[in-house]
Amino acid sequence: MSNLFRRDPRAQWIARNRLHPLHVPEGQLVQRGPTGLLRKNVHAIGFIGPNGLKRIDRSGAAGSFKQLNRQSAQGSKSAAQEEIVLPLHKVANPDFYILVVVDGVSGRLSSHDRDILGLAHKLATQPATIENDAAFDKGTGGNEARTGAGVDAGVGVDPGERTGAVVAVFFDTITEEKLDTAGIDRLVNFEGNEYQQYNPEKRCADLYKLVNQINPKHILFPDSIHGGADLGRRLAAKLNTTVASNVWKVNGNQIVCRGSAGKTDITRPITNIMLALEECNEPVSDTRHECKVLEQPLIPLPKQASDQTLEQAITNTYEQKITDLGNESVNPNDINLAEAGFILSGGNGITDWDQFHHAAAILGATEGASRVAVDDGFMPRERQVGATGTWVTAKVYIAVGISGAIQHMQGIAQCEKVIAINTDDSCDMVKRADLSAIGDSSAILAALLDLVHEQKSALKGNQKRDQKNNNATSDTSGLTPYRATAKNAPEAQHA
Amino acid sequence: MHKQTVEDNVNITVLVSVGEHPLSKRPRRAEQDARALEIGLNVPDTNLQVMHAGAANNVQTNTVLKDYLGMGLPEIKLLNIPHENDSLTALINTFDKNIPDILLTGIRAETGESSGMTPYVLSEKLGMALVPSITEILCINKTAGYAELLQALPRGQRRKISVKLPFVATVDMAAQAPRQSAFGAAMRGKITVIDTIAAHTDSAGSASISPDLTNCETLQAEWKITPAQPRPKRLKIIKAKTAADRFKAATAKAQGGAGKVIYNNQEAADAIFKILKDEKVL
Numbered sequence: 132m133s134n135l136f137r138r139d140p141r142a143q144w145i146a147r148n149r150l151h152p153l154h155v156p157e158g159q160l161v162q163r164g165p166t167g168l169l170r171k172n173v174h175a176i177g178f179i180g181p182n183g184l185k186r187i188d189r190s191g192a193a194g195s196f197k198q199l200n201r202q203s204a205q206g207s208k209s210a211a212q213e214e215i216v217l218p219l220h221k222v223a224n225p226d227f228y229i230l231v232v233v234d235g236v237s238g239r240l241s242s243h244d245r246d247i248l249g250l251a252h253k254l255a256t257q258p259a260t261i262e263n264d265a266a267f268d269k270g271t272g273g274n275e276a277r278t279g280a281g282v283d284a285g286v287g288v289d290p291g292e293r294t295g296a297v298v299a300v301f302f303d304t305i306t307e308e309k310l311d312t313a314g315i316d317r318l319v320n321f322e323g324n325e326y327q328q329y330n331p332e333k334r335c336a337d338l339y340k341l342v343n344q345i346n347p348k349h350i351l352f353p354d355s356i357h358g359g360a361d362l363g364r365r366l367a368a369k370l371n372t373t374v375a376s377n378v379w380k381v382n383g384n385q386i387v388c389r390g391s392a393g394k395t396d397i398t399r400p401i402t403n404i405m406l407a408l409e410e411c412n413e414p415v416s417d418t419r420h421e422c423k424v425l426e427q428p429l430i431p432l433p434k435q436a437s438d439q440t441l442e443q444a445i446t447n448t449y450e451q452k453i454t455d456l457g458n459e460s461v462n463p464n465d466i467n468l469a470e471a472g473f474i475l476s477g478g479n480g481i482t483d484w485d486q487f488h489h490a491a492a493i494l495g496a497t498e499g500a501s502r503v504a505v506d507d508g509f510m511p512r513e514r515q516v517g518a519t520g521t522w523v524t525a526k527v528y529i530a531v532g533i534s535g536a537i538q539h540m541q542g543i544a545q546c547e548k549v550i551a552i553n554t555d556d557s558c559d560m561v562k563r564a565d566l567s568a569i570g571d572s573s574a575i576l577a578a579l580l581d582l583v584h585e586q587k588s589a590l591k592g593n594q595k596r597d598q599k600n601n602n603a604t605s606d607t608s609g610l611t612p613y614r615a616t617a618k619n620a621p622e623a624q625h626a
Numbered sequence: 627m628h629k630q631t632v633e634d635n636v637n638i639t640v641l642v643s644v645g646e647h648p649l650s651k652r653p654r655r656a657e658q659d660a661r662a663l664e665i666g667l668n669v670p671d672t673n674l675q676v677m678h679a680g681a682a683n684n685v686q687t688n689t690v691l692k693d694y695l696g697m698g699l700p701e702i703k704l705l706n707i708p709h710e711n712d713s714l715t716a717l718i719n720t721f722d723k724n725i726p727d728i729l730l731t732g733i734r735a736e737t738g739e740s741s742g743m744t745p746y747v748l749s750e751k752l753g754m755a756l757v758p759s760i761t762e763i764l765c766i767n768k769t770a771g772y773a774e775l776l777q778a779l780p781r782g783q784r785r786k787i788s789v790k791l792p793f794v795a796t797v798d799m800a801a802q803a804p805r806q807s808a809f810g811a812a813m814r815g816k817i818t819v820i821d822t823i824a825a826h827t828d829s830a831g832s833a834s835i836s837p838d839l840t841n842c843e844t845l846q847a848e849w850k851i852t853p854a855q856p857r858p859k860r861l862k863i864i865k866a867k868t869a870a871d872r873f874k875a876a877t878a879k880a881q882g883g884a885g886k887v888i889y890n891n892q893e894a895a896d897a898i899f900k901i902l903k904d905e906k907v908l
Binding site for chain 1: 646648651734735736737738739740741742743746747749750755756757758759774776777779780781782783784785786787788789790793800846848849850851852853854855857860863865868869870873874877885886887888889890891892894895896897898899901902905907908
């Protein structure tokens with residue numbers, strides 16, 4: 132057989148004739164030109180650009196394969212399989228440590244935590260320009276032995292090449308999946324039943340011990356209401372030093388923090404303990420980190436008198452003065468609308484307001500309203516959600532009979548999950564919502580309440596059965612209710 | 627003050643500071659301190675003391691202290707401190723002799739550095755427990771030596787806490803709003819100035835109490851204080867290696883995955899119930 136290309140006029144005619152029974156649609160067939168060259172079908176590739184013009188990506192990048200019909204099948208598969216593996220950042224022998232105490236709300240890293248870890252990574256890797264010994268020494272407080280250890284580690288190393296490791300401290304169990312991309316070189320996890328409750332004194336004592344053992348260069352806390360702000364100040368008081376709070380920018384050895392309750396910016400030298408605000412730094416995004424469990428250095432043998440103070444500090448016990456009695460149940464309508472976590476909002480589409488209030492009470496939701504409902508006198512003015520009322524930040528927002536005026540949509544912009552109950556499936560609220568129920572609102576609410584009732588009665592039945600079992604097997608049944616509330620407390624807190 | 631009274635009266639001291647209005651910059655009652663005072667006034671049968679550490683014979687301080695007096699106080703004690711920085715040492719010296727059962731403060735000052743360290747240093751130096759951001763004192767049992775408090779949590783939640791006496795507590799903005807200040811009461815109340823220079827010489831160890839803190843305040847001369855600038859908004863950083871990727875990132879439509887739409891009432895209720903379960907709001 133020769134390699135000479137021969138035209139097949141009949142096949143070409145079939146390819147041109149879309150009505151021919153043997154015709155195969157364009158693009159699925161290898162197209163050859165009259166001279167036998169393979170032809171790209173430009174009508175089948177590419178995508179429509181922003182101004183309506185057709186664009187073809189000819190860069191040859193992974194994504195550009197997808198648009199080429201010829202390779203579509205195998206190309207898209209490889210693109211999906213290909214997962215970008217970030218380079219691993221390793222610190223074998225760190226010269227110093229940067230300690231980060233994350234909030235770790237329900238075991239996960241918040242975006243605030245990630246920002247702080249990013250800042251810590253920056254502090255650990257930035258080339259040391261001038262060692263600010265003043266701030267460093269200040270942090271050692273009443274413990275001279277720690278400075279000694281720090282100097283030993285730095286001997287023989289050029290100050291320009293010192294690299295640090297970021298040590299993250301977690302309390303309680305970790306449930307975060309993406310720990311390695313957060314920028315954690317070493318990990319310290321305090322686990323145990325006692326950490327499931329509110330025990331700032333215990334946590335502070337643990338941190339104090341750890342700080343004495345690893346002698347970190349900086350200690351960073353998120354300046355948040357989830358505990359970081361409190362814990363940082365407690366530790367600072369114990370170390371006999373001060374904090375820089377509301378830090379929002381770190382420039383080499385200078386930091387900028389908000390003073391006078393947010394009215395001034397204070398530019399000051401960097402300090403040992405910093406409470407940093409959200410978005411103080413970009414989170415780590417280019418590297419993976421080891422997340423090695425920090426093997427804590429052994430307590431050095433007492434050689435000098437000063438070492439005794441170290442040992443004393445490490446074995447230092449604390450007195451627990453605060454006892455957590457669990458969370459109080461709060462009337463959802465007493466919660467400020469701006470900080471409520473679950474809002475049931477009613478608008479013009481509601482016909483049965485009694486049922487709406489009943490549903491809010493049963494679901495345990497804070498009540499909100501659209502402007503129309505407020506103007507018509509069904510709800511008080513302070514319940515109005517939207518740009519002209521309250522800007523809400525709820526995790527779950529249920530809009531019943533609200534079609535979604537632009538002011539209302541602005542007010543709920545920060546809500547995570549929006550559920551719309553409406554009769555009109557083309558309204559703006561349905562476009563925004565994660566889940567839309569189209570139909571009569573009172574019927575849907577009634578069905579929802581039935582489900583909640585069913586669940587509650589099922590739970591009650593279970594509890595009764597459990598109690599019976601407990602009574603039969605052990606005498607400690609009296610303890611179980613209290614324990615249960617204590618365990619549920621952290622979850623309820625962040626709900 | 628340490629003698630056990632028959633009436634079992636609880637000694638409460640409220641530390642008040644001079645606040646500053648965020649816009650007009652006029653001196654005013656500090657919002658959190660006024661709330662702390664409101665909590666103190668609402669506890670029945672107590673020896674309530676109100677204390678301010680600052681410069682005496684200052685017009686601004688006096689007008690603000692009158693505002694506090696107008697809440698119905700007979701007296702405010704003013705620890706006369708010539709320099710702003712010595713207030714902690716002076717307070718520690720004063721409380722060393724007679725520790726109150728409960729010390730209430732705001733969380734942060736409205737002027738100066740407002741690092742919020744004062745209650746923490748006081749609790750550490752005086753060996754008192756510290757409870758941050760409380761909203762209410764539920765009960766005080768002096769004979770058993772404990773008190774029950776309500777603490778403010780995010781999302782409007784509250785936690786009940788039992789704490790041993792004596793303790794320091796900072797008061798959250800979620801606490802009850804302070805009562806209005808009455809002019810007549812403000813005129814009747816008096817400001818008692820206590821000189822702290824005498825207190826300094828009394829206790830020999832005053833200098834050794836916090837050498838680091840005094841050291842820190844000499845460093846404050848290096849600080850540059852400017853009016854707060856608006857913080858830059860965080861931009862979405864696109865780390866594209868090729869021009870094509872950058873082009874894609876710039877032209878790509880937002881992935882606004884349209885939500886699910888359900889037309890059947892029962893199915894809709896099921897789906898909503900499932901979401902509420904998943905988000906743990908039920």
